[in-house]
Amino acid sequence: MEYQTTIGIEVHCELKTNTKMFSSAKNGYGTTANSYVNIIDLGYPGALPIINKGAIELALRAALVLNCEINKKMHFDRKNYFYPDLPKGYQITQARTPIGIHGYVEIDTPNGKKKIGIHDIHIEEDTAKSIHTAESSLLDFNRAGVPLIEIVTEPDMNTKEEAMAYVEKLRELLLYANISDCKIEEGSMRCDVNVSISKTEKLGTRAEIKNIGSISNIGLAIQKEVERQQEIYENGGTIQEETRRFDEKKGKTVLMRVKETGNDYRYFPEPDIPYVVLTEEEIESVKRMIPILPNVRRDFYKAHGMSDINSDKLIQNRPLSDYLLKAKENLDYVIASNLLLGDISAYLNKEHKEIEETMLTIEKFESLVDKLASKEITSKIEKEILVDLLEKPMSVEEALKEHHLTLVNDTKVLEEIVTNIIKQNQESVQDYKNGKDRALKYLMGQIMKETKGTANPVLVNELLIHLLNEE
Amino acid sequence: MSNYLDLSIQEINNLLKKKEITPVDLVEECFRRIESNEDLNAFITLNKEQALEEAKALADVEVDNLLFGLPIAVKDNIVTKDLRTTCASKMLENFVPIYDATVVEKIKAKHMIIVGKANMDEFAMGSTSQTSYFGSPRNPWNKNCIAGGSSGGSAAIVAARLTPFALGSDTGGSIRQPASYCGLVGMKPTYGRVSRYGLVAFASSLDQIGPMTRNVYENALLLNAISGHDDKDLTSSYNQVEDYTRLIGKEIKGMKIAVPNYFMSDIVDSEIQDKVREVIECLKQNGATVDYIDIDYVENAVTLYQIIAMGEASSNLARFDGVRFGYSAPDAQNVEELYLKTRETGFGDEVKRRIMVGSYLLSGENAVTYYNKALSIRDDMRKSFRKAFQTYDLIIGPTTTTVAYSLGQDLDDPMKSFMDDVLVIPVNMAGLPGMNIPIGMNQDHMPIGLHIIGNQFEEAKMYQLASFLEKELNLDLDRKERS
Structure with a gap:
């Protein structure tokens, strides 16, 4: 034994x-x-x-x-x-x-x-x-x-x-x-x-x-x-x-x-x-003062699809984890955690600030995450407006306007742009027809470049495939 | 030569108010008295220079209370800032505290003037004051006799009228018993009534500071001054302080008084029993009822006391190790030796005996067999007292079994000093207030005292009875002429 x-x-x-x-x-x-x-x-x-x-x-x-x-x-x-x-x-x-x-x-x-x-x-x-x-x-x-x-x-x-x-x-x-x-x-x-x-x-x-x-x-x-x-x-x-x-x-x-x-x-x-x-x-009032404990947070993160790595990182970063506690339940926690641990953490580290010291209220944060989740904005746009959101008391919409970054959702306008790009890039169109997926990405990139990233990527993607198939 | 200190406190106060005398006059007179009574060995440390300075500084201060400018002696186990506090021990022979006890702050706030530190038993352990490292104080009524203890110096000082006021401390009778031996008024207040902060602890659950005075009224006044809750002492009571003089002079008709049978049994000298019976007769004649009752476990009080007090003492005195303050053996080679040598030479025999017995009582299973059991019997005794107070206003009896005896007598009998306190100890065990008032003399003209025990926080009622008897008996207790 x-x-x-x-x-x-x-x-x-x-x-x-x-x-x-x-x-x-x-x-x-x-x-x-x-x-x-x-x-x-x-x-x-x-x-x-x-x-x-x-x-x-x-x-x-x-x-x-x-x-x-x-x-x-x-x-x-x-x-x-x-x-x-x-x-x-x-x-x-x-x-x-x-x-x-x-x-x-x-x-x-x-x-x-x-x-x-x-x-x-x-x-x-x-x-x-x-x-x-x-x-x-x-x-x-x-x-x-x-x-x-x-x-x-x-x-x-x-x-x-x-x-x-x-x-x-x-x-x-x-x-x-x-x-x-x-x-x-x-x-x-x-x-x-x-x-x-x-x-x-x-x-x-x-x-x-x-x-x-x-x-x-x-x-x-x-x-x-x-x-x-x-x-x-x-x-x-x-x-x-x-x-x-x-x-x-x-x-x-x-x-x-x-x-x-x-x-x-x-x-x-x-x-x-x-x-x-x-x-x-007294016991009850002390109980009420106990913050939500790590295991509870972990379970919540897991249930909302967050990776173990992000979950651990957030638990270790108490102020960010506490910040996220205030967010609504039906948030995209994957995007939220990526955003907090990525661009936002980078900013906070650089500026030696705590999240609570910034102007990014939880409502603004939620709106930013929602827009990213619905692909209403791209992460490129998010990066452009983030510093303003952190430093100024402006809403996400206001920041987008300020940067002239309101997404173009008008199908007519987009159709024109997409048609132009197709005309100018016949070689890529041929590649696409020959089954090269890369060509589609390239064309998307050209459209985004043309629109300075303001085109609604979901709409553009649909339009592009539609028009290419008509060629 | 003026004798202002023989006047009543109201008379002195009037003279001070009218600026006919100053606090300096009082302090100078006090030191004349002290210096001509050095043979009493009642003080360990005198505070003459500082006292005179304080008295001078009072010249322009408004006379705002009856205790203003009056000299007081403080038992030497109550710490006084910048004034040596020895606990009558070699261990603290050169110990000068950096802070004032709460009671000291309180008497200073009344502009009383501390003239010196009173002799006592070493660390308040004893009932004759003969364990003092600085020699025994003497009883002003017969200088070959003990002043009692442990507050023997305080008692001798007031009895000889060196000061009108003294503070004592009482763990197992240490205010009341010397007050009885020396013929003065001594009050041990309810446990928790007076802050223990700054009282060098002997047995924390029993220790209490109290006033020792020439008469009842002045006693109540001093208790008014030192009572009250103190944030620095968690065992001090939130019970509201009242004016303890408020019932003085009120008639005692209808008062219900009990006498425990044990207190009048043959452990008490017949002469003392007789005096107490005279008092009982007097009370009855004046409309009080007096019944004999039994209190459970009073006959075990000394044993319980020894277990609890020595157990606590063994722990309280552990801090005297030669590391941070007080005596430190000079030639120790290592920590172990430092402890052994410091404590072996720094403490006297009685203190060492109690530390050893106390340590034994708390060791291993003994803590359960003795200490915990003592605490539980103590609770039962408390309940028995509480029950008596449902029917009776006060309990009385003799304070001591004998009058003050000769210095040096029975020194080699360690049990003797505990038996001297057999009647006063139950009061500490029950946390009740107890006081002594003089009720007469024995045939050798030594004082006999009456013990008055009250319910918790009913000191005012005790003063009521005490003042009645004081007036009724009208004793001449001034020892000045004899000394």
């Missing part, structure tokens, strides 16, 4: 708040060390925690996004241990009443969709940052008290691909719901992975790999850890519960410390913070 791998993941995410979890000090990244600090963050004698309502709201949003049951009456607990980066000698966390429980995240696997269970999501405060130099250890308290959520999965993953897909999906969700920056490199998202292998139903002893620095390294670390554990079992050894880290240079996991049995954090309810009660109304 093969070894079965079991993986559980704990993710810590810094919440995108203005201030810290239990103090009014600023929550920010990359400033001078110890500048975003007050007496609460330093655990000063006499200082007491306050509660950041914004952080509770973001955590609630996360719990809802991860399909959790909400603890409507929750309290905080103290986790007691000594470490220089822990100013009070305890961390305020939620041990007994996490804000969310029994949730799930759905991932795609080769065998279809799979639900990864979320055991719980709880709120806690970050520690200070230790910086070790040759002579001394330094402490930066900017990070002390930054609001965190910890998301703990059930041991529901069995391959490194599933683990990576889970973290990828989680990251996408938290980013989309504006909960966290999720920057793994900057530490605003930190992943600890628990790995065990077993040949029986009973789970093997797990090793925890702490703080893996990227999603690809999560895959690599799991692979190397599984290999390590297999080798130990194959050689008749036993695995002990331990904490490891992934050494990128060595390309393997290395031991940090063996876990002591019954790590004693002396949890007890935080007496400085009364129960936090979430009402049904």
Whole structure:
């Protein structure tokens, strides 16, 4: 029998708040060390925690996004241990009443969709940052008290691909719901992975790999850890519960410390913070603030014929995806996505603008897409008027007029032009009659050239074929 | 030599208003008194220069309230900006806070003048003030006796009339018991009535700051000044602040009073029981009804208290690690050693004992066996008190089982100091307001106190009864002549 791998993941995410979890000090990244600090963050004698309502709201949003049951009456607990980066000698966390429980995240696997269970999501405060130099250890308290959520999965993953897909999906969700920056490199998202292998139903002893620095390294670390554990079992050894880290240079996991049995954090309810009660109304209002999530968008795009590539690109480009959310349902989403990701993106990148900063209202955009879809205008015309549409408060019709680009739909006028072109290009007519398709395209091009692209291409095409057949 | 500080607060206020005296006169007189009573060892830090400066600065400020310009002593576990705050511990021997506690801001807003920081038990852990790193304060009624604790310095200061006002803190009787031993009025308000922001935490779910004064009226006035919701303390109450003097002087006819049987059992000295019975008779004669009742679990209160208070204390005191502030062992080779040496030498024996017991009580399964169980019995005790207050306006009994005893007595018995607080601790456990008023002397002329317990946020009613008894008993409690 093969070894079965079991993986559980704990993710810590810094919440995108203005201030810290239990103090009014600023929550920010990359400033001078110890500048975003007050007496609460330093655990000063006499200082007491306050509660950041914004952080509770973001955590609630996360719990809802991860399909959790909400603890409507929750309290905080103290986790007691000594470490220089822990100013009070305890961390305020939620041990007994996490804000969310029994949730799930759905991932795609080769065998279809799979639900990864979320055991719980709880709120806690970050520690200070230790910086070790040759002579001394330094402490930066900017990070002390930054609001965190910890998301703990059930041991529901069995391959490194599933683990990576889970973290990828989680990251996408938290980013989309504006909960966290999720920057793994900057530490605003930190992943600890628990790995065990077993040949029986009973789970093997797990090793925890702490703080893996990227999603690809999560895959690599799991692979190397599984290999390590297999080798130990194959050689008749036993695995002990331990904490490891992934050494990128060595390309393997290395031991940090063996876990002591019954790590004693002396949890007890935080007496400085009364129960936090979430009402049904509060939960509802937070629910309403959750943006439409990527999987919903993806399904919609797919149903409207958009390619997977365009769909992914749009999901990654949040402002464009949000913009498109406002469009009517019966739009040609293929043309719309091509337009957004092509000419419009090119313009926005060049001008360093966001779509919402331009004059292209969603109504104008819809009208442009409709005209392209009905072949009322060509993409050449679209390109000519696009900058005006983006920069000026004019409608598509106004822009076409301004550029003298109103389509010629008058059959009589067109017939004359087509007849002339046929006369002038007898060689191509002969080619067409000899079955050369290229000739038709050439003739179309000549007509468009003559009309500076203003001829209705649908009408021209019909007329041309009709007249050629009469020749 | 003037003795303005012996006058009533209204008289002083009139003199200030008429500009016959200035706050400087009051502060100078206060320091004369303090300096001639140094043997009481009631202060840890004096604030003379700053106090005089503040008094001078008040010369042109309108006298806008009764507390204006009056000297006050602040227990040394309440942080004061730029004024050393030691918690009577070597750990904070040189600790100068960078902010004011909310209560300190409030008394400063009334233009009261902080003359110094009062001695106490180290980190408020004790009931005799003998665990102070700076030596024990003495009882002005008999300097060989304890002033009680943990707010022993505050009690001695007011009893000796060094200042008319002091702030204390009460986790398990630390305002009321020394107030009883020293013969003054001490109030532990309802939990949440006064902000704890800036009070160095001992047991967060029990700690409460309160006023210690010469008389009932002045006590209520100071409570008016320090009460109210504080955004900086999530456990502070939104319950509206009322004028706590409003029922003072009102008759007590029809008042329903209960006396828990346990409070009058043989754990209490007979002399004290007798005094309380006299009071009960007096109340009855004046139209109050007095019934003896039972409150569930009061006899377990000390045990519950030890579990909850020590558990919380072990966590609250973890921040004193030598890393960011306070004492830091100078010769540590690594972090582990820094922790061990700092805490070994920085804390006194009683504090270390409580941290160790508290840590044990919260360890692993013990948290469930002890801490959680204590919380649930505490709830039951609360309910029992609540039930009593459905029938009764107030509960009374003695504040202490004995009068103040000799310094040094029973120092090697760690349980003794808890048993001193057996009657006051249940009030903290129930989050109720409790106060001490003096009701007489024993045969050795040491003060005896009455404990008045009210329902939540009914401090005004307690002051009503207290002021009635104060007037009725008309005790001469001025210790100035003797000292």
